[in-house]
Amino acid sequence: MRFIPYFLYLLLIGMHQIIWRDMTSIYGATVNLAALIVLGVSLYKSEVIASWFGFAAGIVLAAGFPNVLGWHALALAALGLAAYHVKERLNLESLYTKLLLMFVGILLHNILVLIIQTDRYFYQLWLDALSGAIYTTVIAMIFFLFKEGVITAKKIKSIF
């Protein structure tokens, strides 16, 4: 039973890759949902779970590319582990520090993806990596605002 949420997260990553990724793309910038969820797991769960989930998320992310499967799994597993330790060492609790961690983590992962998949012009991909990291951080901020109770359904209702 305890694996079900992680399985659902993996399904979400798969669904994002196939359906939402292109639909939600803004001028080439896409949401890196895999890194977002791995970082989210590492912020709220243990390092072992973060590492295993990162490994699995990497495999799902690169499901169609068997030649780079290992690199993606390694990148996301390492990202999860590193994020967990950064959070533990720096004792990140505020919303902004979490967002900063998210942004740096996603940017790093985007750059790693660039290095793994060197089939496009690097400067163009660098722009995509930066804009994608900003885009994903905005999504993460919305997620954290809901999770920390800054935004609630009740508050949204009261606006209308």
Place this chain on the structure above:
Amino acid sequence: MTWISNLFSRYWRNFHFIFILLLTVILVFNNAAVNGFVSQVAVSAFNYPFFIVKNFFDGLVEVSEKNESLQAALVEASVRLSMLEEARLENNRLRAVLGFEPPPGYSLVPAKVISVAGDKIPVSAVINRGSRDSIFIDQAIINQAGLIGRVVSVSHDFATVQLLTDPTNRVAARVGESREMGIVKYNISEGMVLDNFPIQGTINRGDVILSSGLGGVYPSGLKVGTVNTVEYPEEEPFCNVTLTPAVNFNSIEELFILQLRPL
């Protein structure tokens, strides 16, 4: 066995990391069989169901786009069909007038009706011929059915025709059989009538009424209508004769202007 258990519980974290590292090293080494199998499992479990969903919705979008383009094509085709149908009807009408001969001494100038005016019935029409086609006032207008009216005003490219249905229009006429004369006019209550026809004259239902040529506007021998009813009122010098017009004034489209042939 206890020491193994103790070792595992103390360093369980590290075992996990070593195991993950081992697996990634295997995958990084890029063994085709292993990577292919893992990739296939991942695709089947986490990608394939969404491929099906995506293809389904893509198909719907494609069908919707195709439907839109087909609807546009259908509208275009129906407009074209309607134009072709109009051309077919025009062709039929023109075929019908192909063998139409003008009265002796006249030539025919074909014209098309551009607009008609009138309250309950059309009383005047504008045609696409004007002074540049040598059209002038008081020329008679006919079609293959009979007399339509006369030209009352002319501009460079257009002319206005006063139809026989205009109550102010009069045609000097005679009965085709008896050659007795009267005046054809039109009023809203009775329709077309033959006025001033003497009570002792010979006229019967079905007789053809032709223009007499008197008055100088309309040439003689043009069919105006046929006798519909004849009444002989007591102590009146003239009969009440109603006519059925030769021309259906509600459907005039192509017509001819009678022009005197130069001698």
